[in-house]
Amino acid sequence: FASLDETRTLAIYDPSIADWQYQQQILMLDVEDALRSADMWLEYQPKVNIRDGKVLSVEALIRWQHPEFGRIPPDQWIPLAEQVGIIHSVTLWVMDQACRDFDALKVQHGDNIGVAVNISAKDLAHPLFLEEAGAIARRHGISPANVILEITETAAMADPDVARNTIRALSQMGFRIALDDFGSGHSSLGNLASFPLDELKIDRSFLTDVLLYPIRQKILKAALELGEALDLDVVVEGVEDEAIALWLQQFPGLHGQGYYWGRPERAVAAPANCR
Numbered sequence: 162f163a164s165l166d167e168t169r170t171l172a173i174y175d176p177s178i179a180d181w182q183y184q185q186q187i188l189m190l191d192v193e194d195a196l197r198s199a200d201m202w203l204e205y206q207p208k209v210n211i212r213d214g215k216v217l218s219v220e221a222l223i224r225w226q227h228p229e230f231g232r233i234p235p236d237q238w239i240p241l242a243e244q245v246g247i248i249h250s251v252t253l254w255v256m257d258q259a260c261r262d263f264d265a266l267k268v269q270h271g272d273n274i275g276v277a278v279n280i281s282a283k284d285l286a287h288p289l290f291l292e293e294a295g296a297i298a299r300r301h302g303i304s305p306a307n308v309i310l311e312i313t314e315t316a317a318m319a320d321p322d323v324a325r326n327t328i329r330a331l332s333q334m335g336f337r338i339a340l341d342d343f344g345s346g347h348s349s350l351g352n353l354a355s356f357p358l359d360e361l362k363i364d365r366s367f368l369t370d371v372l373l374y375p376i377r378q379k380i381l382k383a384a385l386e387l388g389e390a391l392d393l394d395v396v397v398e399g400v401e402d403e404a405i406a407l408w409l410q411q412f413p414g415l416h417g418q419g420y421y422w423g424r425p426e427r428a429v430a431a432p433a434n435c436r
């Protein structure tokens with residue numbers, strides 16, 4: 162599906178692949194400037210307990226409003242930033258900004274709120290990442306236990322040995338680890354055992370037509386049971402409507418994320434007297 166999407170993107174943006182690739186390289190020159198300006202910001206989307214709707218954590222999602230090209234969704238430029246080697250500064254910026262917003266998030270959602278950031282495979286391979294991640298949390302006085310690092314299966318499997326070592330170290334530092342988009346990548350179930358996971362995020366593709374086909378329900382249930390058997394917090398991604406939310410209520414302890422409970426939004430600044 163990924164390559165299909167890419168083809169579509171190319172077709173939409175430019176008939177000439179060479180030009181489009183060139184434009185993408187040029188675009189990457191703007192990233193670091195954008196990080197220092199108001200053109201990039203974070204929005205936060207709640208992950209809730211499906212039974213009572215209580216917000217347990219929020220996921221930071223990066224937004225880019227380019228002065229010339231308008232809104233560029235992360236799916237379209239994060240992979241490029243990985244390719245050209247600037248994802249690391251993006252990740253550090255996101256972690257730092259999320260920690261800055263943490264006070265406001267606590268005012269909004271309570272002191273136990275967790276904040277999740279997306280981490281790339283390239284970060285896991287970066288020699289300074291452990292040190293820098295720890296330093297950011299310390300600098301802001303935030304316990305790593307309140308920070309969830311979301312890692313996609315594809316990232317974890319890109320170089321499993323390196324990923325495993327880094328993830329283990331991050332986990333030992335107290336960070337919580339989530340496996341993102343579970344079931345969408347090329348992973349082997351066997352590899353799950355070698356990562357110290359806290360959370361399993363079931364990819365939203367599992368919800369496609371799930372209320373129509375019992376076979377799809379069985380597959381989703383199997384994925385949920387797997388997460389439960391491994392003692393993980395299980396989050397179903399991409400819940401858009403009430404029918405699915407109600408159907409999911411049959412699973413005790415299940416968590417959900419999706420437009421049904423809340424869209425990604427900026428952290429609300431704490432009133433001055435709360436600081």
Ligand code: C2E
Pocket residue numbers: 206221222223234235236239252255279280281311341342398399400401418419420421425
């Ligand atoms: P993700 O980490 O799986 O994030 C969830 C994506 O699903 C977000 O898209 C979110 O807006 C979208 N979403 C949430 N609820 C629903 C729903 O009910 N229906 C549908 N159709 N979509 C929903 P977004 O913000 O466009 O981000 C896309 C991907 O880009 C993310 O997927 C993540 O892989 C990557 N990304 C976003 N922010 C960052 C970041 O700061 N760093 C890195 N490395 N990657 C990021």
Ligand code: MG
Pocket residue numbers: 220279311341
């Ligand atoms: Mg994520």
Ligand code: MG
Pocket residue numbers: 341342362398
């Ligand atoms: Mg996801």
Ligand code: MG
Pocket residue numbers: 342
């Ligand atoms: Mg995704």
